[in-house]
Amino acid sequence: MSETAGIVAEQFDDLEQQRDAAALGMWVFLATEVLFFGGLFCAYTVYRSLYPLTFAAASRHTEVVLGGINTAVLLLSSTLMALAVRASQLERRKQLVWLLLGVAAFGVIFLGIKGYEYHKDFVGHLVPGSGFEWHETNPQVAELFFSLYFAMTGLHAAHVTIGVLIMVVLSISAWRGRFDGGNYMTIEVAGLYWHFVDIVWIFLFPLLYLAGHR
Amino acid sequence: MQKAHAPKLYWSTCLWLMLLLGLTWGLGYINFGGFNLLIALGISFTKTLLIVLFFMHIKGSSRLLHLAAATGLIWLLLMLILTLADYRSRGWVATPNH
Numbered sequence: 469m470s471e472t473a474g475i476v477a478e479q480f481d482d483l484e485q486q487r488d489a490a491a492l493g494m495w496v497f498l499a500t501e502v503l504f505f506g507g508l509f510c511a512y513t514v515y516r517s518l519y520p521l522t523f524a525a526a527s528r529h530t531e532v533v534l535g536g537i538n539t540a541v542l543l544l545s546s547t548l549m550a551l552a553v554r555a556s557q558l559e560r561r562k563q564l565v566w567l568l569l570g571v572a573a574f575g576v577i578f579l580g581i582k583g584y585e586y587h588k589d590f591v592g593h594l595v596p597g598s599g600f601e602w603h604e605t606n607p608q609v610a611e612l613f614f615s616l617y618f619a620m621t622g623l624h625a626a627h628v629t630i631g632v633l634i635m636v637v638l639s640i641s642a643w644r645g646r647f648d649g650g651n652y653m654t655i656e657v658a659g660l661y662w663h664f665v666d667i668v669w670i671f672l673f674p675l676l677y678l679a680g681h682r
Numbered sequence: 683m684q685k686a687h688a689p690k691l692y693w694s695t696c697l698w699l700m701l702l703l704g705l706t707w708g709l710g711y712i713n714f715g716g717f718n719l720l721i722a723l724g725i726s727f728t729k730t731l732l733i734v735l736f737f738m739h740i741k742g743s744s745r746l747l748h749l750a751a752a753t754g755l756i757w758l759l760l761m762l763i764l765t766l767a768d769y770r771s772r773g774w775v776a777t778p779n780h
Contacts (some may be wrong), residue, residue, distance in 0.1 A: 488744060495750035502754030510761055514769050536707050541723070543703060550737040557686040590762040656739075663737050670729050674722035678710035680717055 475651040483650060490653040494660045505668055508620050512675060515612055524680025526613035529594060534585045535677040538578050539669060545574035547613040553659045556642070556652035564655070565643045567610045571662065572635035575628050582625055589614075617676050624672060627665045634658050695736045702729050 480486040516523045552567035593601035594614050602610045638658055641647065649654060706725045714721060735741040740751055 491747055492750055495747060496753075499750065499754035499757065502758050506758045506761055509692070509758070513762060514765060517766065517770065532704070532707075532710070536703070539703050540700065542695060546699075546737055547692055550692045550695075551689060553739075554686050554692070556690065576736045617720050660738055663733050667730050667733055670733075671723075671726050672727055674706055674710070674719075678706065678718070678722055681713040682711045682737060 475649055487653050490657050491660070493514065493667070494657045498660065498664050501664060505620070507594045508537060508616065508623065509671070509675075512616050512620070515609075516617070516679065517607045519606065519612075522604075522609040523613050525604055526610040527679030528618065528678060528682060529592070530677045531585050532677045532682065533587060534581050535673055538581050539673045541574050541578045541581070542666045542669050545571050545578070546663050548574065549662045552657050553652065556647050556655040559648055561642060561645060564647065565639050568639035568642060568655075572639070575593045575632035575635065577656070578628055579625060579632070582621065591626045592682050620672055620676065624665065624668055627668070631665055634661070691736060695732055698732055699729055702732075 476486050478492050480489065548567050548570045551572060552564055555564040555567055563586050589595060595598055596611045596615045596618070600607075600614070604610070635658070638655065642655075702725050706722055709718070709721055709725075712718075734751060738751075740748060
């Protein structure tokens, strides 16, 4: 019996084959996620190509400093995530727990900043609906921009929330030693998800906050 | 088992990502006309490439994973290109009864 006997499931020859299968499954899931967000990106692209000037004007009403800080927060969280995968490969249990909690903490900071931003949008009458106020040209198109803004950032925030919960659960499991003995696939797969969520934001930031030059 | 990389790789990737973020942000204040979007998307794709290659370990992964990773992007491009081909070509040809 090899030392990895308890970790490799019956249907796999070895740990490497199991790792490849897990990663493949996650990448296939991420392809469906690309298209899930892709529908919204497609709607955004069509309307922006039809109304470029109003989209640029509406984009100037978003909070670019908060959006920029949030991009940095997610990039840092992704770096910690990559280090967490490394810690689990090297079986450093304590380091892994702290890194996963760090990723979760950055996720919470991101959501806090995003929530504050939503509050400012709400107070500024930028939420589509009866309270929407627009004093420049094409108010309906501006409302369309903000509908897409809330749908895209909202769907993204839901993904960050799920990611934070995953990180907290994994850190508890890691603390209990579930990932000892070369069993790092779970952390790697969760990492793939977290990096994907980061990548979505990397596109949302320039498209929503920098659509028109400031 | 996949070899664990030195932390230096991840921190230098992080540094590049931050520099690229600063670049997108800074260039957002300059008017390049229609090129603003192209520059911003170019930087976003570069950042994505860094994350996919080094953080998501596509560099050093099997060909099968390379293919799976490219699948999402290819389908997304198909959707964008075909949809835009429709919207952008409307009105090019006069249609009777309209």
